[in-house]
Each structure stands twice: as C-alpha cells, then as structure tokens.
C-alpha cells in the first residue's frame with residue numbers, strides 16, 4: 001500500500017543530476033507541476049489557472065571552468081500568449097510560495113535597482129500558441145554554493161508579479177560544491 005500511495009507522485013518527481021570537477025558544473029531538473037498538497041512534489045503550482053497541474057518545466061544550468069554560466073528554461077502546458085516572469089530564487093520550493101525566499105543576486109544588495117537581469121537570473125517568457133515557452137540567461141559569473149535553489153514563475157514579467165509556480169533546482173558553482 002505504501003507503493004500505491006507514492007505511485008501518483010512519480011510524475012512529479014524532480015530528476016536532478018549534477019556533475020562537477022574540471023569540466024565545470026552542469027545540472028538538469030524537470031518536473032510536472034503539482035498542487036501544494038501533493039506528496040513528494042518538487043514543483044508546485046500556486047495558481048492552477050496560469051500553471052495547470054500537470055504542466056511541465058525543465059531547467060538546465062551549465063557553468064564552464066571560467067565561471068561563465070547559462071541557465072535554460074523550457075515549459076509546456078501553460079496559457080498561450082500569457083507573459084510570465086521567472087527568476088532564480090535562493091531557497092527550495094515548498095507548499096508556501098514564500099518559502100523560495102528572495103532572488104539570487106550576484107552582488108547582494110537591498111537597493112531595488114540591484115534587482116535587474118544583469119545582477120540576477122531572469123528567464124521571463126511569453127507562452128506560445130501551443131502553451132510552450134523557453135528562455136535562456138547568460139552571465140559571466142557562477143552561483144555561490146547553496147545560495148541558489150529554485151526557479152519561481154510569476155504572473156507577469158519583471159519583479160512585481162505574484163508567485164504562481166516553483167521548481168527546486170540544485171544550482172551550483174563551477175566546481176560543483178554544495
């Protein structure tokens with residue numbers, strides 16, 4: 001019976017694998033979004049109109065030895081034509097949308113002007129007619145260990161939107177330290 005309880009959550013499981021060392025660091029996480037009450041979920045939807053349960057997200061990070069970092073986002077099953085805001089946040093996702101904490105910042109600051117796509121990782125996108133979307137962000141810097149742990153989707157681009165979904169992603173620095 002225990003297996004039966006967990007079987008429904010298989011589709012919500014995050015598949016994450018990181019590799020570190022001399023070749024830089026790569027990580028990939030993917031999941032189908034689940035309602036906050038779902039057992040074992042690593043990707044939560046907080047607004048099932050804008051991010052329907054069962055819609056899908058994939059995030060990949062690659063950091064070269066130089067520290068140059070790319071973060072790529074792919075989604076399916078979202079609302080065609082809707083413009084979403086997306087950022088890398090500091091903490092893992094949980095049932096409470098606030099659990100993911102604030103934005104990851106390369107140079108941490110309380111100045112609102114520091115919340116910009118050069119100092120943070122933004123992956124804003126507009127869903128295409130088929131509900132799919134994608135974005136990529138590139139920076140010359142890598143993440144500090146343990147300080148970048150999720151991707152949060154907001155209901156509008158920029159920094160003012162409400163949190164509508166979240167995927168936990170184990171972002172890491174060029175040497176893979178966590």
Ligand SMILES: [Cu+2]
Nearest residue numbers: 086087152154
């Ligand atoms: Cu955000």
